[in-house]
Amino acid sequence: MRQPRRLFYGLTIALTLASPVTAQEGSASVLEQVRKKGNLTIAHRESSVPFSFLGPDKKPMGYAVDICLKVAEAVKKQLALKDLPITWRQVSGADRIQVIESRQAELECGSTTNNAERRAKVAFTVPHYITGARYLVRADSPIKDLADFEGKRLVSTKGTTPLKAIERANKDRLLKIQILEAPDHAKAVEMVAKGEADGFAMDDVLLFGLRAASPNPESLKVVGKLLTIEPLAIMLPKDDPVFKRLVDEELKRLIRSGEAQALYERWFMKPIPPKNTALNLPMNYLLKEFWKYPTDVVPN
Template structure:
């Protein structure tokens, strides 16, 4: 039988305590000590977080994260704070935050109860719902009309989980395809290997606006979900969350967030310089009257 000597046991305990100390160190403390701030971003979640023609991460959520980064820089006194950018996919974004590989996820992630078991969220920056993208000549208007046909959604997303549940609970008989990202899903509809792409409607409008042939697609159907989208951050980092929540509430109540909304949802955006022309919904306006990180989902 293997036995650990007392000196060896002491060394092991010291290593374990050191590991726990590093793990327990909050983001703000790490930045104060000269660490980098890591922002996770998406590559095709237009207009929230995506790559422009030069391959740089841009978007509505990216702009918000940069505002939050500036508050973090000032709070920590890290005048020369370095920001690192880490690309993530829908399938790995939660793990990246949960494992501490990034400090903020700047994208289009839904704040829901299941995810709150693993990560934290700040005040929602958008409220949307899942609908269907189909080809312009499609006659489909309801999910039930796709019985026996291929329907695609992106791996690791809430809409994928919803259509899977609807399929099993109501025997809709959909043939569900999981795409690696939004662009792949759009391509499958364009090529006819899928009849519809189910995703948050704002992302669908963004994909259509940035596609080479926007007239080839349309968004149809009733809302299948209600999705409060929010920036994700590590669970348990109280100091970081308090700072981020305060700044998000300030941006909303001061209306400083409104020009950002107009820039990304009402004006032409890169790379194609096409406007989504998507006015703020009554759901978001009402929610922002009393901004909070608490959502009933």
């Protein structure tokens, strides 16, 4: 029975490459699009340390970037290509979904949360991290949790789930917080450091990375209970089942082989750019449990 299944799967791939099958009428399948243009376009972030950021040489690097490069190898193998150049496309929290939805990039490798609202426009693979929103404040700040921001200024990055979470909590709890929007994570950290905001709400793992990369890490601290639970995953175009299956299977292979855990150790436990310091963030129990039976299905 195994041989017919392999033949059926191979036929499915061949038909997909020959006949466009996508969510957007008249557009090519992702694999056909990659074959025709001769490269794979990967969207990346500028300052989502340690997931996706620009290194000292201004080239993309990070945990999610390394995972995407593994996926790129799987795409190259599937298409039987000798070489598959990577074209990098920098995106922000505000435009990343639109870039994938409009097929300006085949993969987005950053720190994007998989949730129901976004799945209406794009697809996600197996989560590579599970985190939650907390707060970055100055080291001398008395703020310990969200309620302490009452009447104060709290910034978050435009287009992110933590921004929506604090807007909702502010309204529900009548906290009268002045909520500010920053164009990117780096600007939000700068606003806290300069006293333009009393805190920065974002996924805690990003806050630790941004703190470590800041000019004066000891002047900042991360506080508060988790406001949200955020499964972070690579984003890809919606309604292309063959491409999604390829990406999902590569993520599962990385997890089952231990390669994903090795990448985690590299970016979360060992010294990394730009300051060659370690985040020292062991894998949390949420991700450990999720990876026992890796899937793209998440509770939200």
